[in-house]
Amino acid sequence: MGEKIMVKGTEAIGEAAIRAGCTVYFGYPITPQSELTEYMARRMPQEGRVFLQAESEVSTVNMMYGASSVGVRVMTSTSSPGFSLMQEGISYMANARLPAVFVDVVRGGPGLGDIQPSQGDYFQVVKGGGHGDYRLPVYSPSSLQEAVKLTIHAFDVADKYRTPVVIFADGMLGQMMEPVEFPDPVDLSTLPSKDDWALTGARGRKARYVTSFNIDPYELEKMNLVLQETYRKVEAEEKKWEEFMTEDAEVIIVAHGTVGRIVKSTVKMAREKGIKAGLFRPVSLYPFPYERLSELAEKVDIVMTVEMSAGQMLEDVKLAVLGKARTPFYGRLAGVIPTPAEILEALMKEIRR
Amino acid sequence: MARKTLGFIEIDQERCKGCGLCINACPANVIRFSEEFNSKGYHPAEYIGEGCIACQFCYYTCPDVCITVYRYKTPALSK
Amino acid sequence: MSEQVKDAILLASMPKSLSGKEFTYCPGCHHGIVHRLIAELIDEFGLKEKTLLVAPVGCSVFAYEFFDVDGTVAAHGRALAVATGMKRARPDMFVLTYQGDGDLAAIGTAETIHAANRGERITTVFINNAVYGMTGGQMAPTTLLGMKTTTSPYGRDPKREGYPIHIMEIMKALPGVAYAERVKVSKPQDVPKAKMAIKKAFYAQLLDVGFGIVEVLSTCPTNWGMDPVEAGKWLDENMVKEFPLGVYVDKVTEVMKEKGVK
């Protein structure tokens, strides 16, 4: 670990990627993540690595497909409308089993929406907006130090399971500044070898291809089953969450990312009023930590979900709670950030009900 | 009339799809459709056995890379 | 036969860089001719172990199976983005895309123009047969005026369907392009010329000059509804008028001379 420096969220993620051994970055400008693209434009050449601004998000994701297929660590970052455009390519990458890291700095939608922070991409990121049966590991950090840690972790998970991985950042996380410590850069020669599948030239072996395509349905089903087996492993091994004051909690609030951070303040305010509230913050949105939330739900009457959306993660919360507790929802839309006080007010209403 | 045979061709008749492009291309008119069917049910191309001038036109135009072209070291005269 | 072979010199046979797998194309389709030319050049340059082939979506979607080189198939239109990713990540590899007119000149126009304009060190072989072959004969961006397809059933009318797009002429306007030539392979004499053009496009990449692209006017006998010989004649009589053959950009020959390459 080096010394602490003040960074913006976009820079924290970019620098973390460089230290994780990201050797190629493709991107296309879009608010509110353009600073990450700009940061990489400046930093990647300093490290003798590749930065290229693509002509579109569609092109970006396909460039990533190409770079990943030859076995290097590759990343892009975008914001919601850009992520929508990448969905097709992500589906291809999932079935071609190509590791890559995507950062979605989520903004208000639908459509062109606005440029304020939002979590309205939960469905398109976590449930997949592309075609076919695939899943993507998704991590939602709530502080910049955590964003650094998760970005590095995302590269490792991508390589381990040969899958695209997403960092779900909202615009607030991307723009805020915090002191952060970075780990030392990884030695590229120590990264896991991809020689058993990457396109490195048919030297001393048979030619091979990386593809998401198989015209034979029985063969394609086999490819699908490999994916499904991978996802079962991811579900068994990669769940991450944070609990805050849940030991004696009588009500649980579930929130992720920036909202998780805001809800911490709500929990403290509630405790001052004598309400034993606790926070359950999923860090991996897929795989969603159903089991632990389910356990917690047995001990409480209310599991309230708070999101900067109309209630998307709420569906996963309900699947975890399975009727064992009431599952009210409080959300702000279109880029409006809820305050700790208004969340507390919503919670009080539920308690009185 | 005696004409020179400068080489010969081999046709992979199982691979041949019977498109006829080689027959059309051959300036010596020494390729024709076989009377026989191959296992896929085409009449593949066949070399009539003499008169090849080793120009490679058939090889150039064959879209299925079925043809191998040889040139005799010493040009033989056909009967 | 073996007696005969002993007394002969082998002039031409299946290139080593082909996998030997039978092509899936319809009888008489020009794809196979162009595949063979590419494979011959890969052999001649000794590039088999360094080549990465990006196949498109279209009839040649299986192209990567026919070559004995590493490869992939890109999403429709995105071959040049995928190839860019490969080449940027591994500049030491020889990267080749093989694309049809729908792929390269309709859905992938942005990728084509931008990869070309960036001067990506990539070689592209562009098959223009004026029709969507794979999906069953729909109108392509290069469909000739008056030509009937399943989606221009009254014949392509510029007022309704616009004009055929001229990719080589567009390439001429892009400074990143090192080599661009339009060829055909409908007559035997055309074939060595086409090979030389593709060779120059290889050199565009190998000598680090820029983007190399060769457009090959090709037949689609099935969708044109003609026998293969007739289709070749139709191409010569009609397509060449709309799409003039020739060299559109050549920054390669000079560099070849400088470097003493023949």
Place this chain on the structure above:
Amino acid sequence: MAFVGMFGSGKTEIAMNMALKLAKEGENVALADLDYVSPYFRSRDKRGFLEEFGIKVVVPPGKYVWADTPMIPPEVFGILSNKDIKAVLDVGGEEDGIAVLGYLRTFMKNTTIYFVINTRRPFTNTVEGIVTFYEKLRNRARVDFDFLVSNTNLGPDTTEEVIKEGEEIVKKASKILEIPVAFTVVPSFLKDCDCEFDKFIIERYMELQW
């Protein structure tokens, strides 16, 4: 006066604190938010708060305050030309954000420009980094800068040592650039710390409350 610098160097906090200080001293103050680069954490977010102190906040009109398009309100020309108004300009970061000064420079003859530096930020963590980006920004702005400002901080984790370490680096850069250091920024929770340069004590208004 105008505050310029790299992204996240602290221009906005300093501009707001300066505007508030001048307003409390009875000056007629206008704060122009010229940051059309960053989408959030701009002084316009605190408009209501600033207006309570009688500060005129110049931002794009109505809903456009939320936009990320370059939109320079014409009032900026007014406040820069009006000698009765103390204008404080909060300029966007880096070369992109500072370009606006090139545009405004004919109106800025009497404006003092401060180059704000946080040595705990990427790119300006060394003397060489500061010199490089000072030149880049000045070339882009096509105006000369008058002072350096030492604003080395780690937000809530700032210590006296961090501030002093920053002053050392900024001092060296100041010698090379031949530009004096105007002051060192000190957060109010360290107001009694030792500083080499004049202290400018600030509150962090932009900091997240959660």
